[in-house]
Amino acid sequence: MTMIRKTRLFTPGPTPLLPAAQFAMAAADIHHRTAEFRALYTRVLKQLKEFVGTKTGDIIVLSSSGTGAMEAAVSNLTSPGDRVLVLTAGKFGERWTALAKAFGCEVDVVSAPYGQTFSLDQVKAALKLETRAVFMQATETSTGVRHCVPAVAKLLKETHSEALLVVDAITGLGTTHLDMDEWGVDVLIGGSQKAVMIPPGLSYLAVGPRAWDRMEATYNPRYYFDLRKERKNARAGESAYTPAVALIAALGAALDYIAGQAATAENPAGDLVEGRKKLVENAETIAAMTRAAVLALGCTLFAPDAPSSAATAVLPPAGVDSGLFVKELKSRFAAIITNGQGEMKGQIFRIAHLGFFDYMDTIALIGALEQVIVKSIPQAGIKFGDGLIAAQKLYAERSQTAAAEAKCLCGRTDACCSLQHSDAK
Numbered sequence: 013m014t015m016i017r018k019t020r021l022f023t024p025g026p027t028p029l030l031p032a033a034q035f036a037m038a039a040a041d042i043h044h045r046t047a048e049f050r051a052l053y054t055r056v057l058k059q060l061k062e063f064v065g066t067k068t069g070d071i072i073v074l075s076s077s078g079t080g081a082m083e084a085a086v087s088n089l090t091s092p093g094d095r096v097l098v099l100t101a102g103k104f105g106e107r108w109t110a111l112a113k114a115f116g117c118e119v120d121v122v123s124a125p126y127g128q129t130f131s132l133d134q135v136k137a138a139l140k141l142e143t144r145a146v147f148m149q150a151t152e153t154s155t156g157v158r159h160c161v162p163a164v165a166k167l168l169k170e171t172h173s174e175a176l177l178v179v180d181a182i183t184g185l186g187t188t189h190l191d192m193d194e195w196g197v198d199v200l201i202g203g204s205q206k207a208v209m210i211p212p213g214l215s216y217l218a219v220g221p222r223a224w225d226r227m228e229a230t231y232n233p234r235y236y237f238d239l240r241k242e243r244k245n246a247r248a249g250e251s252a253y254t255p256a257v258a259l260i261a262a263l264g265a266a267l268d269y270i271a272g273q274a275a276t277a278e279n280p281a282g283d284l285v286e287g288r289k290k291l292v293e294n295a296e297t298i299a300a301m302t303r304a305a306v307l308a309l310g311c312t313l314f315a316p317d318a319p320s321s322a323a324t325a326v327l328p329p330a331g332v333d334s335g336l337f338v339k340e341l342k343s344r345f346a347a348i349i350t351n352g353q354g355e356m357k358g359q360i361f362r363i364a365h366l367g368f369f370d371y372m373d374t375i376a377l378i379g380a381l382e383q384v385i386v387k388s389i390p391q392a393g394i395k396f397g398d399g400l401i402a403a404q405k406l407y408a409e410r411s412q413t414a415a416a417e418a419k420c421l422c423g424r425t426d427a428c429c430s431l432q433h434s435d436a437k
């Protein structure tokens with residue numbers, strides 16, 4: 013049997029590209045010091061602000077991958093010798109520690125084992141009077157875990173209001189309910205190759221008033237990633253240096269598409285706040301379908317207590333190297349998933365749900381997973397349909413019930429996250 017190969021990305025960055033964004037890139041042959049670009053940039057910054065969901069923050073776009081924005085947060089908000097706290101449970105949390113150390117900070121670390129989130133008591137115990145900033149992820153992509161941002165924000169407000177809260181929401185945005193202003197997050201970071209469906213190369217930050225105030229006094233070295241300089245330029249519709257013009261055009265098209273998901277007869281262009289809600293709900297639904305399917309297929313979840321809707325990390329049946337799934341899905345179905353990072357390689361495989369994925373993609377991937385398991389892992393005793401039935405049932409149930417009442421401060425509608433805030437209602 014020969015079949016054509018149609019490559020599909022199921023990776024948590026880069027994610028599949030939105031065709032309209034690709035066309036916008038191809039058409040973006042404009043100079044960045046022109047009225048044409050200023051109109052585009054001003055529009056995209058305004059859209060991004062609605063997408064991120066802040067009224068008080070300024071949006072800064074950088075020509076870098078997501079790590080550039082993480083570095084900018086550290087270099088702009090700290091001075092050498094500042095005490096900071098990093099909350100980590102995976103590879104991206106560890107990046108915060110490395111970055112803060114690179115800029116001379118005294119770094120306290122709260123860590124949880126891979127596959128888990130930290131407890132609020134651990135955070136409480138690690139906060140010091142001198143803690144100047146707290147760095148965390150909304151979702152830790154390397155392990156498929158979701159951290160509870162609002163619980164940490166609330167704790168800081170109550171006990172350490174001097175400490176800034178910086179959240180890497182690079183895979184949290186568009187997959188998780190986030191409310192920067194209401195919760196009191198000072199900096200929220202996103203990246204282009206994640207839920208906004210465009211290629212890598214842009215990062216963005218929403219920076220709140222307390223963070224801008226902090227920058228008046230900090231003196232770590234910064235030049236290309238000087239946020240105050242970028243803000244000044246952004247207010248005039250430009251960026252300090254040559255921006256990634258084509259990616260900015262693509263981002264505008266992607267945000268139009270996301271807004272359009274909430275189009276109505278009265279408002280055919282839609283609405284970004286409502287569109288983002290739909291994007292999050294979409295990720296939550298296909299993540300839940302995927303979890304139900306892999307469990308029915310004899311696999312287990314790497315992060316069962318606080319699973320993120322950005323990506324699902326899966327432990328294969330006992331004794332099987334996760335690389336088998338990566339390899340077989342690619343060679344037989346041209347479906348690209350990811351292995352575990354670092355020491356998690358061989359242990360888990362990861363399937364992304366962020367951005368331009370839908371029901372059809374999800375069902376197809378589950379079908380391919382069944383093919384791999386039935387053929388390559390017969391000892392698992394799985395039959396065709398086991399995963400699909402679980403996913404189909406879950407989808408049918410979800411489409412019948414209106415979004416369940418949130419059980420947790422962080423807006424989760426499934427089991428509450430393991431932080432278990434007592435005042436969660």
Ligand SMILES: *Cc1c(COP(=O)(O)O)cnc(C)c1O
Nearest residue numbers: 025077078079104153180182183
């Ligand atoms: C992708 C990602 C990043 C950024 O990585 P880059 O390769 O620099 O874009 C940061 N944090 C998380 C949680 C991510 O998923």
